[in-house]
Amino acid sequence: MGSTGTTETIHSSVIEFAPYIVFLPMIAFPIILLFGRLFNGNKVWVSTFKEGGIFALVTMATSLLLALLLIKDYIGAYGDDSKSALHVFDWFSSAMWNGGATTTEISFGFGLYIDHITVMLLFIASFLCLLINTFAIGYMNTDPINDNRNHRFYAEFVLFCAGMLGMILADSFLWLFIFWELMGLCSYLLIGFYYERPSAAYAAKKAFLTTRVGDVFLMVGLAMLWHLFGSLDYAVVFDSDNIAAVDPASLQWALGMMFIGAVGKSAQFPLHVWLPDAMEGPTPVSALIHAATMVNAGLYLVARMFPFFGAEAMHGELVDLAFIIASIGGITAVMAASIAFVQMDLKKVLAYSTMSQLAYIFTGLGCALWLANSLDWHHDDDAHYIVIIAFGAALFHLFNHAMAKGMLFMASGAVIHEVHHAHHHLHHDDHHHTPKELYMLSDYLASKKLSTFEFFKTIDLDGSGEIDMFEFQTALKNTEVADLPPWEMGDLMKAVDLDGNGTINVPELDIVLAKIKGKTYEEHEHDHHHDDHFDAQSMENMGGLASKMPITATAMLVGSLSIMGFPLIGGFWSKEGIIANAWRVGLEDPRFFFPAACVLLGAAMTGFYMSRMWLKTFAGSPNNEVAAHVGPTNTWIKIPLFTLTFVTLGGILFAGMGFTHWAPDSGYALMSEKGLFEGIGYELGHAFANHDMFFFTLTYIAIFLGAIVGPGLALSLYGGALDEGETAKPWFTPILMLNAAIKGRYSWDNSAFATSSLSRALQNRLYFDHYYDMAMLKIVAAFSLKAAHADSKFIDGAIKTIESTSQSASTSLRKLTTGSARDYILMAAVGTLMLFALIWGVMA
């Protein structure tokens, strides 16, 4: 937008290819959808192309490759301010009347804006999209419930990726918003992937509408920003001269409105209610959208506000907004963590954990923005370092959290997948789901008194003795049993085609029809479902899986430790930074003691609920027969788990390279000041042997809470040693031994808490849904009823009165038309006479 002042410092030729990072997945979307329709059920399409999964994989791999080429340039670059912009295309331009006799030309175009924040998020998004795509092939394509509709999943998946990557690369707030909404749409579609399930359809609607509340505010904020700057281009709005020209109070309102949008997207209090329900979607969706990428969009938006807060002209003017951002983070961190305490659903624990960790990042960003706004960091080198590092800590936590949480969700998906399979294996070995249409066909044959053989002869048009899907489809249509599109014939074919050769013959049809003869669909499905209340996501059905799923258990362990902030592992470096900075700000501005205390308390809570989750799932003895029969996962699922385990463990390498300094500062290159080992040494010394007594103590308090108190409580309550004869990988042994020892010695009775009203409140998610529903019922529904009443009473009433009056008037008038000619003559005569009398009277 606003082509004014767009400087195009093309950094290297690589940037020329950067638009394809977004375009490729966008093009893949219709292709996968179209091919999926055309080749639905086709063997090659299903087994070789994984119903479009391979297309998506290739697309995402290409996007990642292009992104990596771009990132390579930015990692090596320093000295100059390595921000790049690329104008990709003009969208439209229009003349705007500016109040006088002249008009101003405004043009809207699409371009890329690349700095270190972009590059960091670009890596997170494209890397995780590829890994989760790999995971999805192993997860979605092996579950029969998804057969013949996975192409829809992959199409929506790549469209989502296009939205995310586009939002990151966009060069204006307008395009950020457009891609933001695209993600919202895909999120809706993907959560509702199992749309036949009412809970999934409800969750999809809830997610869409809740985020829409935030989006309306975001739109208002953008309109205000437009009003202030006359453009939404980053190049224009981040210009320090332009910022100096606007009114700080108005800018604070505009940014505040935009922040509400971020609150909705990142599921923060009070717009957090959609995220736990969004777990209705398939697990790869939970991993991709609701942990690793989309929820980071809100954080990205707030991080993008940094230039406003950092501008000299705004010095000290925006601290209130910074405090609000940090407080929302603080409240959500504690609230979500406390709800996570009591969740039994594996994915819901992770969902609340996501909310809590995103809240940490919001707190970190709020503190960084406060520092940027109140310190004189443009001239004071020490202050500059403090601001950059505070901002970097928040961004680094974003990075660590995305990697760890993406992995945790995939690992949870692997567990659920295998538990589900084990359950299926145990209880439904001989059960074949019989589609409703076959019952209808059976009824039809019974009513026509046709035998299977006679019926078969009539539908086997070419007389080959075998009928294929299309002949079967035509037959069902002709007999008026069912009119199904080809892509819904798959289930039916599978149910009848017992030998799996793709065609049906007489014995097959006879066997299947004999099995259901005289039964109704409802009866049979009832038989099938009465034992199907098994919940594969509940931790009640797990336990002791460490020996059965070593890679998943390891991934889950590393991810959990990273989220907990266990020393030396990924999230530790960033989480300590956030806590330290919150307290640093708290010392300067007493209001910040609130978020600072929240994040410190949250550290202990994180330690507890993450340990609880791991122990309940992987340690102790299996809770039931199903958990005892779980097997290892397939390779597609193992690859991303394996990769991300190392990325998460490698947190210290990133820290050592100066990631926290690099991410927010476009003029800084990785390892430009210290070598890798020197950097690691510096980070270790900084973290564990800080010269400042206050921060030294704070670090150890945080470690004590997050790595000892929280996990210690969990160890004393849950888990235990594995069953006799079960052997786990050697690295689990110390944990399991510690677990058994602590549980054996310090185990305590927490049933008093479990039955308390607090526990009940937490189980009901602190009644947020309840109160929101009630507010809707009391305010919106009551208002709607009043409005409906007013509508029917006054508006409709007025119209109806006019209508009924004219109708009754015309009915009585109609009586005058007797149909008799003589009456008409009389009327004409009387009328004329009266007319004459009138004229006479006037004349006289």
Add this chain to the structure above:
Amino acid sequence: MIDPSWVSGLAALLFIIGLAGAFTRKNAIIVLMCIELMLNAANLQFAAAAVHHGDTTGWVYTLFAIAIAASEVAIGLAIFLAMYGKHESITLDDVNVLKN
């Protein structure tokens, strides 16, 4: 010379007889005749006025009215024929398709 007021009175009388007949009679032909009577009452008035004022305009109107009356009777009788074909009656009370 007869006083014009007598002629006017006769014309008015004829007109009222015609009007009353048109209101009250059921037979369509009689109603038609009554209408003719009213027209002729008007003609009579025209003729009397023309004589009285020595102006030929009245005669011209009379001639026109007679010509129109003739054509009107032709149309009227045609309508009655059609009516009879459809309703087998030319009693006006039987024909009330426009009622209500």
